[in-house]
Amino acid sequence: MPPFKAWYAAPMFRYERPQAGRFRQHHQLGVEILGTDDPMADVEVISLLAALYADLGLSSLRLRVNSLGDKSCAPGYREQLLAHLESHGDELCDEHRYKWAVNPLRILDCKRPECRKVSAGAPRLRDALCEDCRRHFAEVLGGLDRLAIGYEQDDCLVRGLDYYTRTTFEYGSDVIEGVGGGGRYDGLVAALGGPEVSGVGFGAGIERILLACDADGVLSAGELRLSRALDAFVVDSSGAGIALEISHELRAAGLAVDRAFDGRSMKAQLKAADRSGARVACMVGADDLADGLVTIRVLRGSDAHLQEKVARDGLAARLCQITRSP
Ligand SMILES: [Zn+2]
Numbered sequence: 001m002p003p004f005k006a007w008y009a010a011p012m013f014r015y016e017r018p019q020a021g022r023f024r025q026h027h028q029l030g031v032e033i034l035g036t037d038d039p040m041a042d043v044e045v046i047s048l049l050a051a052l053y054a055d056l057g058l059s060s061l062r063l064r065v066n067s068l069g070d071k072s073c074a075p076g077y078r079e080q081l082l083a084h085l086e087s088h089g090d091e092l093c094d095e096h097r098y099k100w101a102v103n104p105l106r107i108l109d110c111k112r113p114e115c116r117k118v119s120a121g122a123p124r125l126r127d128a129l130c131e132d133c134r135r136h137f138a139e140v141l142g143g144l145d146r147l148a149i150g151y152e153q154d155d156c157l158v159r160g161l162d163y164y165t166r167t168t169f170e171y172g173s174d175v176i177e178g179v180g181g182g183g184r185y186d187g188l189v190a191a192l193g194g195p196e197v198s199g200v201g202f203g204a205g206i207e208r209i210l211l212a213c214d215a216d217g218v219l220s221a222g223e224l225r226l227s228r229a230l231d232a233f234v235v236d237s238s239g240a241g242i243a244l245e246i247s248h249e250l251r252a253a254g255l256a257v258d259r260a261f262d263g264r265s266m267k268a269q270l271k272a273a274d275r276s277g278a279r280v281a282c283m284v285g286a287d288d289l290a291d292g293l294v295t296i297r298v299l300r301g302s303d304a305h306l307q308e309k310v311a312r313d314g315l316a317a318r319l320c321q322i323t324r325s326p
């Protein structure tokens with residue numbers, strides 16, 4: 001099964017105390033990818049949020065990322081942290097002094113100086129990650145590097161919700177925190193009574209985004225498109241994970257693009273390309289890649305079955321030409 005992707009924009013309701021730009025009823029937009037463990041899905045979610053902010057012209061936002069581990073390493077870290085808090089509990093802020101044991105991770109993202117001092121001496125999550133989580137996180141960071149998305153690794157970024165596993169991330173600036181963020185929630189669907197399905201996504205508060213727009217003095221939403229068919233599907237058998245860069249480049253050129261995850265076979269990827277409804281499949285093999293070429297095959301429309309090799313740096317332009325014809 002290919003991963004399930006969805007997006008939403010809807011009113012949300014919260015119980016906690018209202019703050020600037022955080023109302024009892026607010027509006028949130030988000031995306032989710034369900035059904036893949038591939039770290040490149042985490043990168044895709046983060047890069048989509050980055051592109052959204054860039055489209056709005058927001059330049060002061062910074063990305064922080066962290067890994068919270070999974071069910072094989074997170075409980076061990078929790079024990080280490082509890083042991084640390086056991087001996088420093090009475091130094092915590094008023095809010096946390098008596099209830100640190102309920103959710104010890106929350107102490108890490110408490111902004112009050114008392115808690116900050118205690119977390120500074122706490123054992124670090126990154127040292128407690130198991131081998132698999134370490135590799136997953138390294139691949140996520142590698143993917144962000146490949147797309148030249150700047151980030152800061154923040155050991156204290158735990159986010160408010162207890163269901164996060166592995167990757168967590170958040171955008172904010174000095175002026176306004178929590179403009180959007182998310183992470184992986186691999187155990188959540190099962191915990192709610194569904195099947196064992198991995199997931200990763202983001203949520204971004206629209207009121208918070210508007211505050212960030214005000215802070216940066218920008219508001220240019222550009223052209224909004226609510227839904228459209230896929231222009232291209234990237235089929236990657238290069239073994240070099242080049243689908244990440246190519247789909248990013250094509251999206252930057254305004255094309256609607258999807259790709260396969262989980263290192264599936266060429267045949268399975270082509271099938272997925274066909275099923276996706278994309279106009280064109282872009283196939284990248286090791287040989288073509290070495291020559292700077294990509295093979296494109298038109299899947300539907302007036303020139304269906306047309307197949308040709310194009311230079312990689314002319315790919316976006318050629319696709320725009322094809323997808324604009326009937
Ligand atoms: Zn605190």
Ligand SMILES: [Zn+2]
Pocket residue numbers: 069070071072073074129130131132133134
């Ligand atoms: Zn782990």
